[in-house]
Amino acid sequence: AQSVTQLGSHVSVSEGALVLLRCNYSSSVPPYLFWYVQYPNQGLQLLLKYTSAATLVKGINGFEAEFKKSETSFHLTKPSAHMSDAAEYFCAVSGGGGTSYGKLTFGQGTILTVHP
Amino acid sequence: DSGVTQTPKHLITATGQRVTLRCSPRSGDLSVYWYQQSLDQGLQFLIQYYNGEERAKGNILERFSAQQFPDLHSELNLSSLELGDSALYFCASSLGTASSSPLHFGNGTRLTVT
Numbered sequence: 731a732q733s734v735t736q737l738g739s740h741v742s743v744s745e746g747a748l749v750l751l752r753c754n755y756s757s758s759v760p761p762y763l764f765w766y767v768q769y770p771n772q773g774l775q776l777l778l779k780y781t782s783a784a785t786l787v788k789g790i791n792g793f794e795a796e797f798k799k800s801e802t803s804f805h806l807t808k809p810s811a812h813m814s815d816a817a818e819y820f821c822a823v824s825g826g827g828g829t830s831y832g833k834l835t836f837g838q839g840t841i842l843t844v845h846p
Numbered sequence: 847d848s849g850v851t852q853t854p855k856h857l858i859t860a861t862g863q864r865v866t867l868r869c870s871p872r873s874g875d876l877s878v879y880w881y882q883q884s885l886d887q888g889l890q891f892l893i894q895y896y897n898g899e900e901r902a903k904g905n906i907l908e909r910f911s912a913q914q915f916p917d918l919h920s921e922l923n924l925s926s927l928e929l930g931d932s933a934l935y936f937c938a939s940s941l942g943t944a945s946s947s948p949l950h951f952g953n954g955t956r957l958t959v960t
Contacts, residue, residue: 773954832940834891
């Protein structure tokens with residue numbers, strides 16, 4: 731079965747610093763990968779997705795992620811953190827063998843805190 | 847705004863009761879997914895419907911059931927509620943069943959069982 735592991739349940743950075751949120755996937759075949767963000771009392775919003783077109787994927791709000799098959803990773807980065815980036819981030823996987831019918835399997839989430 | 851509408855936003859009820867959560871998908875989306883989010887379990891997939899038919903089942907308890915109606919809205923029914931059912935329940939929709947299609951989430955229904 732496919733799964734994702736997010737390394738670090740909490741990440742704290744200073745405003746203006748690099749943001750790096752880690753995600754590793756487990757799948758027997760190349761999957762589709764997604765990053766979502768959840769702000770307090772809101773639903774999940776799609777940041778970006780990898781669907782095999784390009785290994786470096788650019789998303790909204792200045793975020794990007796790089797698919798590395800050799801490392802089975804899909805880490806999320808942003809060069810300069812902003813206070814408004816404080817939220818919980820989820821990595822998710824779909825497809826990758828089996829019959830998923832489009833459902834997503836989520837990681838446990840990483841809470842990003844941004845200090846002034 | 848994702849275009850997915852969930853009602854009610856909050857629900858407080860007692861143990862043993864039954865509740866119904868409602869979801870209207872984005873215009874044009876045929877697939878509806880239900881997820882449960884709790885502190886200890888994270889985001890758990892419950893069930894998926896596509897164009898009125900059940901397509902995939904996840905960690906959904908027998909006390910829970912769902913359906914998708916001809917107008918494509920969906921309802922999640924939770925019965926014989928227990929304290930542990932307190933959670934945030936999300937509905938999401940997508941165009942079809944392709945694994946490459948992202949899911950669009952509603953803002954959730956927060957269920958509190960007392």
